[in-house]
Amino acid sequence: MFHKLDGAKLPLGLRLICSAAIAALTAVLIAIVILSGPAAPGLQAEVAAQLARSGVDNPVTAVLLNFRSYDTLLEVAVLLVVAVATMPAPGRRLRPALAPTGDMVLIGLIDLVVPVVVVVGAYLLWVGAYAPGGAFQAGALLAGAGVLVSITGRFQFSFGALPARAILALGLLTFTVTAAAVALQTGVFFQYPTAAAGVLILFIEAAATISIAATLVLLYGSLVPPAREQESGP
Numbered sequence: 001m002f003h004k005l006d007g008a009k010l011p012l013g014l015r016l017i018c019s020a021a022i023a024a025l026t027a028v029l030i031a032i033v034i035l036s037g038p039a040a041p042g043l044q045a046e047v048a049a050q051l052a053r054s055g056v057d058n059p060v061t062a063v064l065l066n067f068r069s070y071d072t073l074l075e076v077a078v079l080l081v082v083a084v085a086t087m088p089a090p091g092r093r094l095r096p097a098l099a100p101t102g103d104m105v106l107i108g109l110i111d112l113v114v115p116v117v118v119v120v121g122a123y124l125l126w127v128g129a130y131a132p133g134g135a136f137q138a139g140a141l142l143a144g145a146g147v148l149v150s151i152t153g154r155f156q157f158s159f160g161a162l163p164a165r166a167i168l169a170l171g172l173l174t175f176t177v178t179a180a181a182v183a184l185q186t187g188v189f190f191q192y193p194t195a196a197a198g199v200l201i202l203f204i205e206a207a208a209t210i211s212i213a214a215t216l217v218l219l220y221g222s223l224v225p226p227a228r229e230q231e232s233g234p
Contacts, residue, residue: 110194121139
């Protein structure tokens with residue numbers, strides 16, 4: 001399924017040093033966790049006290065999309081940077097890591113599974129306001145559906161096209177525009193009006209879900225080494 005990338009191996013001495021450093025760091029982290037004692041209460045009480053103003057009932061979503069929106073904005077920006085770095089050069093396309101299948105049984109199974117995966121992804125996006133879920137989980141599921149579709153060979157994702165690139169940037173663009181629009185009204189970035197906070201968070205998460213799914217599908221296609229890329233047709 002995966003192809004081994006060709007390249008020079010690191011010297012044995014350097015590999016041993018890296019392995020020893022990783023093992024030592026792991027041991028230190030385990031010791032810190034064991035010896036650090038009970039965890040501090042942190043900001044749980046403050047989050048619970050402000051939860052009613054966040055627009056959602058899930059404290060994790062409230063923190064990620066309201067109280068600490070800048071962190072999530074940077075995460076979405078990092079995903080876009082990864083997508084740009086992974087994107088194939090103009091005039092080239094990435095071969096899928098799995099060759100298209102002609103197995104009608106598998107194709108029929110994929111036709112049944114993909115709609116279910118899409119519905120579950122939409123449910124996770126919606127339920128993120130009340131329970132565990134949200135854009136990253138929903139995006140991962142939609143990306144899985146995209147990978148399944150690509151296996152059938154009937155559809156091919158071309159990330160060199162302008163609409164595809166717009167989809168990759170949709171999450172960050174929506175996040176930024178929403179923050180600017182809120183600042184015009186409240187004077188502070190990401191200080192959502194209480195009455196509209198829930199709708200704005202769902203709007204941002206929906207856009208982020210699409211971009212996350214597209215980025216993961218792009219990363220899936222990049223598993224094939226550059227040497228196996230094929231020239232795209234006109």
